Amino acid sequence: MKRYDSIVGIDLGTSKTCIVIAEIVDEKNFEVIGAGTSDSRGINAGVIVNIDEATDTILDALDKAMEMAGKVRVRDVIVNVSGKYIKSFDTTATVNISRGKGAIITENDVKRVIDAARINASSGGDEEIIHVLPRNFIVDNESGIQNPINMSGSKLEIDALIVTGNPTSLRNLRTAFDNADLYVSDVVVNALASGESTLSIAEREQGTAVIDIGSGTTDIGVFSDGSLIYTRVIPGGSKYVTNDISIGFKIPFEDAERIKINHGNALPEYIDKSSTIKVDIGGIHQKDISVYELSKVIEARAKELLSLAKKGLDKSGYTRYIRNGGVVLTGGFSLLKGVDKLAESVFETSVRVGFPNYTGPLFEMVNTPIHSTIMGLLLYGIKNIDERDRRYNGPLDKILDFIRKIFGDIF
Ligand SMILES: Nc1ncnc2c1ncn2[C@@H]1O[C@H](COP(=O)(O)OP(=O)(O)OP(=O)(O)O)[C@@H](O)[C@H]1O
Ligand SMILES: [Mg+2]
Known part of the structure; x- marks a missing residue:
């Protein structure tokens, strides 16, 4: 049985918490049916700092999204994770396909x-593994395989990117959702x-590098050969710009935020020096x-934020991967x-602003x-829908399904 008719995503941002509810159309497509946003409280630079406030924020955004979506039952949610504790590193693992000559990889x-990669990566570390992302499979020493299923071979190796987070941070995140009566089915690193x-x-x-600069964090992700190959989070975001305006012009933060959005420009050389705003x-x-x-x-603060992102990228050694994209x-x-x-002058490469490719x-x-x-x-939710359905169809879920059939909608 399929559990999922809808997917619910929750972005816990430093400035806003946003919930979007989408209806699944088929195994590749969804349609947005509701969205709700609330000013974030209890969340700072990608980390929950006050569980009760975070829960209230989540519930507020959820109310708004559900009001718009109409009658939907929301229980499982997909949540982003960010913050300074996020780390990524590479690992490898090997398994034998010991079913005789010409065995087909399943x-x-x-x-x-x-x-096996997860086990290799977890040995010795206290961090919680958030993702094991395959970068490359190797079948009988033949490298560069994206999907080995149905190939014949006797040895399967993997190069994978491991993304980890701080266990306490992740526990706090799950508690904030538990308290809102929501179940976090997937945690996805922001980048x-x-x-x-x-x-x-x-x-x-x-x-290509994706650099998501929000209000309080800069999330860096490098993609190559179709997969994420590096991620890192740097503190710093657009609220630092607002803060500078507030201090520089001696005006309240809210007013600084408004004039930044309405009149801000990161390129002073294009601005008429005599022009003023009331x-x-x-x-x-x-x-x-x-x-x-x-x-x-x-300009000064924007340049600094961008330079920090560039420095982070250079230090990682992954800058060479983004020469083309x-x-x-x-x-x-x-x-x-x-x-x-x-940003083009800071990164010394082509830069474009990224919008979500959604047209529904x-x-x-x-x-x-x-x-x-x-x-x-x-x-992410729609790509992994089969995996989520499989998890749902475990033995306990089958019993719950049976009970649901008997008692109808009580559950
Ligand atoms: N039109 C605009 N021009 C300039 N800045 C803008 C504009 N619209 C929004 N911003 C700034 O973007 C920031 C919010 O971005 P975003 O919603 O991506 O952050 P967030 O996801 O809440 O935070 P984070 O990802 O850092 O945790 C605010 O600082 C806001 O001032
Ligand atoms: Mg964000």
């Missing part, structure tokens, strides 16, 4: 080698989700602000005018770099 063999929704297949193959401060009095000076403040900048920070040009119903609501992560969570 799905179960692939599962075994992935499990994987953002890459999933914004990168084309060609970009993922050629080698800004309502706290709704009480007005102040004249030079648009050029505003742009200078924005360049950088796809996404997250709310990428909406800043002129930021793509500024309600696309006008979700087709923004602010929603790259959440749309990626839904794509």
